[in-house]
């Protein structure tokens with residue numbers, strides 16, 4: 001089982017606090033306006049040297065970021081969104097690899113794509129700022145020495161809950177099963193097979209990366225048991241619903257949870273006690289990408305500590321840049337949902353490829369979500 005946890009030393013709360021003491025000023029909070037700037041349903045012309053096509057997760061860009069990049073480089077940016085690594089991979093394999101110059105695969109997917117020769121090897125002479133990354137991110141296990149990817153963001157997966165609708169806040173995944181009779185259609189889980197099958201594995205005391213057919217079956221059956229409580233499998237569609245008071249609990253990424261809590265202080269976020277997924281999302285260049293120059297320009301732009309710190313402030317994902325963390329204001333560095341304590345991180349696990357068991361995950365996932 002490969003762990004992609006950020007370095008224990010580098011991410012200890014004590015270290016963060018020490019670094020934060022020099023931060024104070026940081027960057028001004030900026031209203032994001034329309035967050036998914038220039039998002040469009042599908043890419044059009046490819047190979048236009050004045051355009052950079054990016055395929056990423058929701059909430060990883062905003063208007064300010066794109067406008068500044070355009071001002072600095074003259075390149076306009078077009079962003080498409082995916083909601084799981086598997087969706088991104090399928091699109092790339094169906095020809096999307098020659099449409100996008102930058103993609104944002106997570107840790108395990110970088111490894112999977114590298115092994116299938118789907119990513120371009122990075123020329124480190126063309127990258128500025130890799131030395132500013134946290135030590136563990138200089139040589140992550142999913143991509144030794146960042147040969148094919150640059151870490152962009154990291155965070156956890158947990159439960160977002162509406163305090164007004166629960167007697168006691170959930171502390172673990174088990175809450176969902178214990179309360180399933182009361183939670184009829186009030187819960188959303190991700191439309192992401194590794195994350196969702198993973199939480200069920202973890203609740204049963206197994207690894208997110210189990211390759212044991214029996215354990216994978218048990219996880220599937222446990223999720224079937226939960227089916228009546230599940231309103232929807234959605235990675236990004238829960239936020240409006242929980243803000244509207246339509247849901248009691250949603251599975252969510254830490255960054256999205258922090259944003260939702262900013263909008264409604266009746267919401268809370270918990271990293272489940274039995275452990276959760278600790279993920280890293282990266283920037284990479286598909287092997288047949290157009291406009292590779294522009295891809296390097298984007299990587300270098302976002303690697304700048306001041307730009308990376310601004311993204312963490314506005315978009316609420318943890319940065320892998322040590323120098324960016326030094327620029328963050330103390331309230332962000334001390335936010336345990338954004339930078340969890342070491343003991344919490346120790347309970348979490350990085351998702352890794354599961355080899356031949358992938359088809360079993362696929363099969364159970366299809367049965368679960370189509371049934």
Ligand SMILES: NCCCCNCCCN
Pocket residue numbers: 057058059060106195253255256277279280281351
């Ligand atoms: N909107 C925030 C997206 C964060 C996505 N991280 C994905 C991790 C998947 N294992």
